[in-house]
Amino acid sequence: xxxxxxxxxxxxxxxxxxxxxxxxxxxxxxxxxxxxxxxxxxxxxxxxxxxxxxxxxxxxxxxxxxxxxxxxxxxxxxxxxxxxxxxxxxxxxxxxxxxxxxxxxx
Amino acid sequence: xxxxxxxxxxxxxxxxxxxxxxxxxxxxxxxxxxxxxxxxxxxxxxxxxxxxxxxxxxxxxxxxxxxxxxxxxxxxxxxxxxxxxxxxxxxxxxxxxxxxxxxxxxxxxxxxxxxxxxx
Numbered sequence: 001x002x003x004x005x006x007x008x009x010x011x012x013x014x015x016x017x018x019x020x021x022x023x024x025x026x027x028x029x030x031x032x033x034x035x036x037x038x039x040x041x042x043x044x045x046x047x048x049x050x051x052x053x054x055x056x057x058x059x060x061x062x063x064x065x066x067x068x069x070x071x072x073x074x075x076x077x078x079x080x081x082x083x084x085x086x087x088x089x090x091x092x093x094x095x096x097x098x099x100x101x102x103x104x105x106x
Numbered sequence: 107x108x109x110x111x112x113x114x115x116x117x118x119x120x121x122x123x124x125x126x127x128x129x130x131x132x133x134x135x136x137x138x139x140x141x142x143x144x145x146x147x148x149x150x151x152x153x154x155x156x157x158x159x160x161x162x163x164x165x166x167x168x169x170x171x172x173x174x175x176x177x178x179x180x181x182x183x184x185x186x187x188x189x190x191x192x193x194x195x196x197x198x199x200x201x202x203x204x205x206x207x208x209x210x211x212x213x214x215x216x217x218x219x220x221x222x223x224x225x
Contacts, residue, residue, distance in 0.1 A: 001168075033211040035151075042201055042215035043151065049209050086151050090210030093165055095141060095153035 002091040004098035011104045012077045020101045022070040022087030032070040033088045034063060036081075037100075043086065047072060077105050108132040110140075110202050110216035117222045123190040126219045128202030135183035136160040139205040141212055142176060142187045144198040152198075156205065157185055192223045 005023040012018035022032060032050050035043035045054050047063035050070065060075045074081055082105045087098040113127040128140065142154040155166035157176040164176045170189070178185045185202060200219045203212035 031209040031211075033209070035212075037151075042218055043203075043212070044215075045211055045213055048206070048211040048213075054213065084150075088151075088210070088212075090208075094167060095143075095156070095210055097143075097151040097153060100150040 001094075002089070002096050004087055004089065004096055006085075006087060006098040006101045008099070009102045009104065011106055012074070013106050014079065015076055018074040018077050018081070018103055018105075020072045020074075020085050020103065022072070022098050023068055024070075024089065024096075025068060027068055027070050027089065028066045030065075030089045030091065032063070032065050034061075034072045035086045035088065037084045037086065038082075046085075074103070077103075079105050081105055108204065108214045110204065110214055112200075112202060112216040112219045115220040115222070117224065118192050120193055120223055120225055122192050122223075123188060124192060124221050125186055125188040126200050126202075126221070127184050127186050128216050129182065129184045130159075130204070131183060133204075136180060140185050141203045141205055142174075143201045143203055143212075145201070145218075146195070146198040149198075154187070154200075159183075159185060189221075192221075194223050197221065197223045 034047040036046045037043040050065040051063045062073045064071050084100045086100045109131045111129045157164045159178045175188045202216040204214040206213040
């Protein structure tokens, strides 16, 4: 079965740029989606189909996907960005989530 | 506005079954598939399966096949997820989530339903 690998944690200084990776075999050939989840809340879609932002998501959030790695980039990180982030793909009629990355804003 | 409203928390004994509902509003119910996703305490997201509210067809994650049943009631715009033979490891928050298109992204989520399995 397909697997997605994310770092357990990423730290970023306030106002700097955070990059969260999602590794998978030839993931560049798949559509990758990213979710933000804060404690006690349901996940929120922040990037879909690699690079697209839903309405209401700040332009500070961007995505890329190539080769074996997809990346979520958060520019000018704010305290409110501190959360867990999950990547997701649709593979062979099943959905796969990455293990999640805890983003800490210092 | 699109809303997915789930049923309330449940406490079940090992071996029992639980049925969680997810009532959709604010859009045409039969136009969008729905996922069920669960999250054990302190753990990540786990996909359970998908249902097509239009025809009722389902696909389940291999891990849950034989134990999960997803159904829908088009008259009330509600989908259901029933999980049987519960064990302590099934303690989790269960979410329904609308599937926006064939890429599989979930644009709207229910608020989650906590299911606790304990003797």
